[in-house]
Amino acid sequence: MIKTEIIKIDEKKIDNQDEYEIKKLHKAAEIIKNGGLVVFPTETVYGLGANALDETAVKKIYEAKGRPSDNPLIVHAANPEDIYKYAEVSEIADKIIKKFMPAPLTLVLKKKSHELNAACKLDTVAIRVPKNNTARKLIELAGVPVAAPSANLSGKPSPTNAEHIIKDLNGKVEMIISGENCEIGLESTVISFDSDENINILRSGYITREDLYSVGARIARPQNSDNPGPPENPPSPGMKYAHYSPDAPLYILSGEEKNIVGFIKKEIYNNKKTGFLCYDEFLNYFDGNENIAIISIGAKNNPEEQAKNLFDALNKFNMLEVDIIYSAEPEKTGVGEAIYNRLVKASGGKIIKL
Ligand code: TXA
Ligand code: MG
Secondary structure: OOOOEEEEOOHHHHHOOOHHHHHHHHHHHHHHHOOOOEEEOOOOOOEEEEEOOOHHHHHHHHHHHOOOOOOOOEEEOOOHHHHHHHEEOOHHHHHHHHHHOOOOEEEEEEEOOHHHOOOOOOOEEEEEOOOOHHHHHHHHHHOOOEEOOEOOOOOOOOOOOHHHHHHHHOOOOOEEEEOOOOOOOOOOEEEEEOOOOEEEEEEOOOOOHHHHHOOOOEEOOOOOOOOOOOOOOOOOHHHHOOOOOOOOOEEEEEOOHHHHHHHHHHHOOOOOOEEEEEOHHHHOOOOOOOOEEEEEOOOOOOHHHHHHHHHHHHHHHHHHOOOEEEEEOOOOOOOHHHHHHHHHHHHOOOEEEO
């Protein structure tokens, strides 16, 4: 057990470049420089960071998360210019960096040297420049690239606030920076490039395929990361592992609203503790007294709001210790594609057609 220091940061003050608040990040930066682990907020989800150039430090991330050793880490840089130091940037990648970065977007690019081997042994590296100022300031102060996966135990839902993290990582990391709830709530979109400069979406996210089309990108093939099962020869090593699983089994309910409501109403008389993850529209059908935990993640037509609340809802069901979770199927357009992807993975592909 290590002693974990939890510090509170007012991220709005960091946004306003408040010197006193920024000073609080110096200690966290020192920990990273000295080979320790720091949990920090980003705009997507909280990250579990270490010096990406330090093999021993990076190993500690894998131990703390229980992460399979062949699943590489994303390297976080403070500024878009840094990407060019570490990786070869093609024409279309350059356009994407100029248009979006800093952003909830990760680019898988060819490495320029072996410098980042601790984070990723492949000849590519996944790099991202977070938009969140606390994250950027921390990386800048550390003066090294920061390897950081999501700050959850391997296979569990990603954390979008510090409360989610303490239970799992207290005693395993030197410091937890407790900031705001993550603005976006879903992990970054991960893309790679093939030899013809086509883009592969390895993980959907807040930056959508429509966003990528807007810079003239061609998307190589239909995104296949919705498949709950492991693809053969996965283009991203992480695809072959189970993800985002809440403690209770989760089923997606697909069908008309009234059929879903009918199904859930029947469930109320079951003596299991049931969780229902849904959209605001569904709340009208229930009076709040039922023997069921209902969590709405937002309006049906507002995937950005849903993204922000999705992992928090899955983590809440864990805290409520429900026996089973049903989720209404989201709309799959825009950011909805990423919501659907996370839910399909969380359910392990268990979809009930009603
Ligand atoms: O929003 C995010 O991306 C968060 C925050 C903390 O930045 N990080 C995150 O990291 O989600 P993680 O480790 O949970 O997910 C990284 C994904 C994994 O699926 C991994 O397999 C993939 O990126 N990946 C990493 N390096 C890769 C590479 N060189 N080629 C293909 N996929 C890679
Ligand atoms: Mg993760």
